Amino acid sequence: MTGHTLPRAAILxxxxxxxxxxxxxxxxxxxARHLTRSGFRVxxxxxxxxxxxxxxxxxxxxxxxxxxxGLVVATGGLGPTLDDRTRDAVxxxxxxxxxxDPELLAELEARFRSRGFDALPTPNRRVARVxxxxxxxxxxxxxxxxxxxxxxxxxxxxxxxxxxxMRHLVEGPFREVLEERFQGRGGAGVPVxxxxxxxxxxxxxLAERIEDLLSDTGAVNLASLPSVLGVELVVSATGPDxxxxxxxxxxxxxxxxxxxxxxxxxxxxxxxxxxxxxASGWTVAMAESCTAGLVSKRLTDHxxxxxxxxxxxxxxxxxxxxxxxGVPEALLREHGAVSAEVARAMARGACRRFGADAAVGITGxxxxxxxxxxxxxxxxxxxxxxxxxxxxxxxxxxxxxxEIRARAAQHALHGLLQVASNPWARDG
Amino acid sequence: MTGHTLPRAAILxxxxxxxxxxxxxxxxxxxARHLTRSGFRVxxxxxxxxxxxxxxxxxxxxxxxxxxxGLVVATGGLGPTLDDRTRDAVxxxxxxxxxxDPELLAELEARFRSRGFDALPTPNRRVARVxxxxxxxxxxxxxxxxxxxxxxxxxxxxxxxxxxxMRHLVEGPFREVLEERFQGRGGAGVPVxxxxxxxxxxxxxLAERIEDLLSDTGAVNLASLPSVLGVELVVSATGPDxxxxxxxxxxxxxxxxxxxxxxxxxxxxxxxxxxxxxASGWTVAMAESCTAGLVSKRLTDHxxxxxxxxxxxxxxxxxxxxxxxGVPEALLREHGAVSAEVARAMARGACRRFGADAAVGITGxxxxxxxxxxxxxxxxxxxxxxxxxxxxxxxxxxxxxxEIRARAAQHALHGLLQVASNPWARDG
Numbered sequence: 115m116t117g118h119t120l121p122r123a124a125i126l127x128x129x130x131x132x133x134x135x136x137x138x139x140x141x142x143x144x145x146a147r148h149l150t151r152s153g154f155r156v157x158x159x160x161x162x163x164x165x166x167x168x169x170x171x172x173x174x175x176x177x178x179x180x181x182x183x184g185l186v187v188a189t190g191g192l193g194p195t196l197d198d199r200t201r202d203a204v205x206x207x208x209x210x211x212x213x214x215d216p217e218l219l220a221e222l223e224a225r226f227r228s229r230g231f232d233a234l235p236t237p238n239r240r241v242a243r244v245x246x247x248x249x250x251x252x253x254x255x256x257x258x259x260x261x262x263x264x265x266x267x268x269x270x271x272x273x274x275x276x277x278x279x280m281r282h283l284v285e286g287p288f289r290e291v292l293e294e295r296f297q298g299r300g301g302a303g304v305p306v307x308x309x310x311x312x313x314x315x316x317x318x319x320l321a322e323r324i325e326d327l328l329s330d331t332g333a334v335n336l337a338s339l340p341s342v343l344g345v346e347l348v349v350s351a352t353g354p355d356x357x358x359x360x361x362x363x364x365x366x367x368x369x370x371x372x373x374x375x376x377x378x379x380x381x382x383x384x385x386x387x388x389x390x391x392x393a394s395g396w397t398v399a400m401a402e403s404c405t406a407g408l409v410s411k412r413l414t415d416h417x418x419x420x421x422x423x424x425x426x427x428x429x430x431x432x433x434x435x436x437x438x439x440g441v442p443e444a445l446l447r448e449h450g451a452v453s454a455e456v457a458r459a460m461a462r463g464a465c466r467r468f469g470a471d472a473a474v475g476i477t478g479x480x481x482x483x484x485x486x487x488x489x490x491x492x493x494x495x496x497x498x499x500x501x502x503x504x505x506x507x508x509x510x511x512x513x514x515x516x517e518i519r520a521r522a523a524q525h526a527l528h529g530l531l532q533v534a535s536n537p538w539a540r541d542g
Numbered sequence: 543m544t545g546h547t548l549p550r551a552a553i554l555x556x557x558x559x560x561x562x563x564x565x566x567x568x569x570x571x572x573x574a575r576h577l578t579r580s581g582f583r584v585x586x587x588x589x590x591x592x593x594x595x596x597x598x599x600x601x602x603x604x605x606x607x608x609x610x611x612g613l614v615v616a617t618g619g620l621g622p623t624l625d626d627r628t629r630d631a632v633x634x635x636x637x638x639x640x641x642x643d644p645e646l647l648a649e650l651e652a653r654f655r656s657r658g659f660d661a662l663p664t665p666n667r668r669v670a671r672v673x674x675x676x677x678x679x680x681x682x683x684x685x686x687x688x689x690x691x692x693x694x695x696x697x698x699x700x701x702x703x704x705x706x707x708m709r710h711l712v713e714g715p716f717r718e719v720l721e722e723r724f725q726g727r728g729g730a731g732v733p734v735x736x737x738x739x740x741x742x743x744x745x746x747x748l749a750e751r752i753e754d755l756l757s758d759t760g761a762v763n764l765a766s767l768p769s770v771l772g773v774e775l776v777v778s779a780t781g782p783d784x785x786x787x788x789x790x791x792x793x794x795x796x797x798x799x800x801x802x803x804x805x806x807x808x809x810x811x812x813x814x815x816x817x818x819x820x821a822s823g824w825t826v827a828m829a830e831s832c833t834a835g836l837v838s839k840r841l842t843d844h845x846x847x848x849x850x851x852x853x854x855x856x857x858x859x860x861x862x863x864x865x866x867x868g869v870p871e872a873l874l875r876e877h878g879a880v881s882a883e884v885a886r887a888m889a890r891g892a893c894r895r896f897g898a899d900a901a902v903g904i905t906g907x908x909x910x911x912x913x914x915x916x917x918x919x920x921x922x923x924x925x926x927x928x929x930x931x932x933x934x935x936x937x938x939x940x941x942x943x944x945e946i947r948a949r950a951a952q953h954a955l956h957g958l959l960q961v962a963s964n965p966w967a968r969d970g
Contacts (some may be wrong), residue, residue, distance in 0.1 A: 157561065158588065163585065427855055467865060
């Protein structure tokens with residue numbers, strides 16, 4: 115991977131709740147993504163607690179990591195309560211006074227009057243005290259403005275921790291500051307970033323197919339982000355030819371990886387399936403055993419799923435497979451619950467019972483118990499029925515219970531997408 | 543909150559994907575919660591990229607923050623690929639050699655042979671090279687073991703970044719190491735830690751009931767960890783009276799919060815329900831509309847669920863509610879799909895179709911569309927049927943689609959647990 119030297123950025127999130135694990139810190143990932151896409155190389159994310167000495171320590175660490183010309187974005191601790199100590203800590207760290215900003219004070223007073231208060235409550239008055247020389251970023255979503263300071267060639271931006279306020283400030287008032295300071299003359303420019311998502315191909319097999327591209331990406335950066343559900347490839351570049359270079363790389367990747375690529379606004383394969391079903395005018399139902407509702411849950415994670423998804427049966431017991439999906443008892447006896455035959459009967463039963471055009475049957479052994487010599491833990495039979503035909507078989511997935519179920523659900527969704535996309539799928 | 547000095551811990555997460563915001567770092571919050579619950583004060587969370595110099599920097603920062611007697615938990619970068627550099631970086635930072643562990647190597651070779659490989663692939667052989675003197679934590683969920691090192695009085699633990707593997711190691715093999723080192727004789731405080739989990743009571747209402755305890759906890763620490771699913775209260779103390787003080791506080795909390803408290807080894811309410819059902823000798827089925835399989839999925843997250851859970855119907859469409867659960871069309875017309883009447887008919891239908899002793903019917907509007915003046919987004923009807931009687935009604939949950947569904951699923955499980963625990967529940 116090659117590429118240009120990007121300005122460095124560090125993210126500092128502030129709040130005791132982050133250190134107790136009371137809240138997953140989603141601000142960091144959002145900011146990291148935003149800054150990466152804005153042409154920064156994010157070099158560190160640090161979370162510290164509310165005590166001023168911890169905030170000061172975090173600030174020193176973040177500034178040291180980015181160095182001169184860098185950017186530090188801090189979130190949290192700007193509210194009116196006594197445990198909001200970011201303003202004080204930053205003022206102290208930079209040896210600046212906290213001064214009441216008369217304009218901000220007037221604005222806060224007007225806001226509280228309009229809400230029926232006689233006067234600004236004392237705690238809220240604290241919000242108007244800002245470090246000397248700080249530039250204010252007006253906050254339409256809340257009371258505390260963002261604050262921008264420059265110190266020793268490093269830009270430090272303080273933002274509220276409430277995600278909606280933070281995002282509004284970053285996408286609005288802060289954008290101008292960023293462009294002015296980093297993307298003007300001398301800056302690296304805004305990078306062009308695109309990504310494609312793949313599923314159903316192991317990372318190693320994928321890497322083999324694009325080995326030459328990975329070892330020499332030319333003018334673009336190529337990053338591979340694997341997970342249990344698949345591999346995402348992120349292509350980025352900066353400079354005058356960025357757009358063309360990225361498009362060329364995307365074309366090459368799509369050509370080589372076509373059977374495994376899917377596209378969905380959310381990045382979730384389940385959404386790609388819903389979109390494909392809607393385009394085909396098909397309805398869909400699920401017959402799940404070992405995944406026990408996971409595929410249904412994933413399909414319905416997306417608003418509007420009800421236009422396509424009619425429902426599903428979680429047939430955990432054999433009796434349920436018989437009673438609710440009409441799987442013949444003889445089939446269960448002859449082939450066992452975990453067999454392509456039973457998965458097929460489940461899928462066909464779901465189509466029939468729900469009156470759906472398409473369905474998937476999933477039956478397997480997620481473990482830790484229930485495995486045998488011929489059908490070890492991880493064995494999952496998956497069968498897909500669509501108006502285009504049927505396809506399916508018995509898979510063996512690695513990992514523990516959770517991973518096996520996640521992989522089986524993903525495999526089922528991928529199968530459905532593939533048969534739906536290909537009218538010449540074999541008949542079952 | 544008062545209390546004693548707790549040993550300090552820092553969390554270091556490693557991986558370029560975290561700095562690009564391509565993945566939300568859920569490991570940190572999980573670890574922070576776990577360590578807080580285990581009696582540590584987590585003082586900092588740091589995320590760095592894959593380059594060895596960044597890992598080394600992060601390691602130095604984390605060690606500096608916890609100081610002697612502290613704990614550093616690092617995740618990520620232990621896999622077989624070339625961008626997994628944690629082993630190398632740590633060895634270099636501590637001036638130790640990387641040595642091939644013959645036992646680990648033999649184990650890896652055996653694993654790959656059993657998967658049909660002739661030999662261990664070269665990249666995977668890297669996993670067997672560990673820093674001299676490191677203690678290995680066996681990883682049943684993946685190939686890379688956890689590694690424990692002691693350096694200058696600080697314990698450094700390296701764990702894989704895959705959440706399932708990380709959690710398995712922390713809850714299993716690492717627990718013993720922790721107890722031995724921090725909670726035994728000579729440990730940095732010998733804390734006694736207990737926790738209780740509550741659900742179905744908002745954090746503010748809970749805080750009101752224990753206001754006096756929160757303002758003066760006497761000899762113990764009392765931490766409140768809220769989430770969408772409920773509030774966990776962690777009680778800890780050190781010193782000679784720790785055991786007694788903690789027990790007393792636990793008794794008081796249990797007395798005051800009894801209707802909302804549940805108990806399960808995994809901390810998951812779904813497991814508490816399974817245990818209660820098993821104890822009662824009941825089987826259970828689900829009839830889900832808006833939660834669309836989420837309750838079924840949660841129940842089956844736990845091995846052995848099949849002894850109790852027979853299955854469920856995800857009845858997303860009205861037709862499915864009629865065809866698969868026998869909900870009368872007239873009832874749907876008269877009361878609407880989101881009504882206590884329909885939820886009840888769904889639950890009864892599930893009992894009948896699956897031949898189950900107990901069932902819950904859930905039907906609601908998760909949004910963003912589908913709300914109305916009288917039934918806004920967040921309206922969810924939940925009805926529980928058990929041999930002890932029936933109970934249910936219409937709830938209104940805050941939040942977006944995901945949160946509403948998570949809250950509805952939790953509420954359904956809580957209802958089931960409550961009716962099952964109380965033979966005098968009202969008849970519906």
